[in-house]
Amino acid sequence: MIAFWIGTVVLLAASCIFIVYPLLKPKKLDEAAMRDDLNKAFYKDRLAELESEDQAGIVGNKDDLVTDLKQSLLDDIPVAQVDTGTSIVSMKWLALSLIIFMIAVSYGVYALFGAQAKVAHWKQVENNLPVLSQKLMNPKGVELTDQEMADLTLALRSRLQYNTDDATGWILLGRIGLANRDIETAIGALTKADKLMPDNRDVQLSLAQALMFSSDQADLQKADSILADLLKQPNVDLRVYSLLAFSAYESGDYAKAIDYWKDLQAKIGKDDARYDMLSRSIKTAQRELDGLQHPQKVVHQGTPVKVTISLSPEVKLPESGVLIVSIHTADGAPMPVAAARYPLSQFPITVVLDDRNSMIESRKLSSLSDIIVRARIDSDGNVATREGDWHGESLPIHLGDDVVVSIDKKY
Numbered sequence: 001m002i003a004f005w006i007g008t009v010v011l012l013a014a015s016c017i018f019i020v021y022p023l024l025k026p027k028k029l030d031e032a033a034m035r036d037d038l039n040k041a042f043y044k045d046r047l048a049e050l051e052s053e054d055q056a057g058i059v060g061n062k063d064d065l066v067t068d069l070k071q072s073l074l075d076d077i078p079v080a081q082v083d084t085g086t087s088i089v090s091m092k093w094l095a096l097s098l099i100i101f102m103i104a105v106s107y108g109v110y111a112l113f114g115a116q117a118k119v120a121h122w123k124q125v126e127n128n129l130p131v132l133s134q135k136l137m138n139p140k141g142v143e144l145t146d147q148e149m150a151d152l153t154l155a156l157r158s159r160l161q162y163n164t165d166d167a168t169g170w171i172l173l174g175r176i177g178l179a180n181r182d183i184e185t186a187i188g189a190l191t192k193a194d195k196l197m198p199d200n201r202d203v204q205l206s207l208a209q210a211l212m213f214s215s216d217q218a219d220l221q222k223a224d225s226i227l228a229d230l231l232k233q234p235n236v237d238l239r240v241y242s243l244l245a246f247s248a249y250e251s252g253d254y255a256k257a258i259d260y261w262k263d264l265q266a267k268i269g270k271d272d273a274r275y276d277m278l279s280r281s282i283k284t285a286q287r288e289l290d291g292l293q294h295p296q297k298v299v300h301q302g303t304p305v306k307v308t309i310s311l312s313p314e315v316k317l318p319e320s321g322v323l324i325v326s327i328h329t330a331d332g333a334p335m336p337v338a339a340a341r342y343p344l345s346q347f348p349i350t351v352v353l354d355d356r357n358s359m360i361e362s363r364k365l366s367s368l369s370d371i372i373v374r375a376r377i378d379s380d381g382n383v384a385t386r387e388g389d390w391h392g393e394s395l396p397i398h399l400g401d402d403v404v405v406s407i408d409k410k411y
Helices: 002-023 031-055 063-075 090-111 115-129 130-135 146-162 167-179 183-196 201-212 217-231 238-250 255-266 275-294
Strands: 305-311 322-331 338-343 349-353 371-379 391-393 403-407
Touching: 002 090, 002 238, 031 063, 115 146, 130 146, 146 167, 167 183, 167 201, 167 338, 183 201, 183 217, 201 217, 201 238, 217 238, 238 255, 238 275, 305 371, 322 349, 338 349
Parallel strands: 305 403
Antiparallel strands: 305 349, 322 338, 322 371, 371 391, 391 403
């Protein structure tokens, strides 16, 4: 900041010199001498004309005309005058006024529009980077506040601007972006880290995870390619199976998701606490697969709700995304009682939800009497974000009645 203020003073001083110097050192013009030179030039021109006319016999009284011309020249001799002009004292006061005005306007405009507080905060955050990094890495698991996370991101961005080869810094920035669901930052930072550390499997795995949250189909394909390469490596990280299963499930390839989850179960063994959770995931995927292969054989639990969803003509489907269908109490409470995700396909589409889709084990869908059904096209894969998503909602109906929902509104 000291260099900034010194720079502003130097620039302001230079500006004042360029503006004030002409006032204190005005260029003096000798108007009398200029007029005298002009009269002499006219006299010589007219004298040459008279000589030419005399030789041509046009004039007969050349001497009288020359005498008159000389008299006119003598009559028009300027009288030397002292150009008092503006007094030097007045010019000094004008120069001083201009200097004060420039200083006041320059720093006044900066105070209003220069974001001085933000710049000061930025410099403070840069200085606090070591403290914030230590707090983030604290083995006791101390959590950073949202403001501290934002400050840490800003500080890292600032340092990496000048130290672009800091692979560790890029990795940290990418993982912070993942934690904050800032997918663009995460992909950019981890891509940079991957270029600096091309053989680091941990970086590649983090990059694949970030790419999987992207709404760009090319990013999703790149994530699958990275995971497929990691799967061929010896001593495969268990997270590779988990991410591959998640990707397959989100794309509607339930059979492949089941295979990956079963492979993961075989790797961790039945004594692992994650084994039962994987079993539930496999059952969910198997149920979805059975529903696609044999829809007439699906046995519903409780009272099923059949929902037919259509799109308004102005709705444009994203290249990637999912359809989220949720069932709420008739009062429109935001927390759903039951919900399900489906891959995007041709509309209109009909889905069926029952007690297996209940969000809480102790509160079944069949326990309700009247419901509201909502449908949303989620474009980024993050159920927490809704900005720009298309959605629709039904009127309150009795449980068990067929529902028609039109997606025609935009958040």
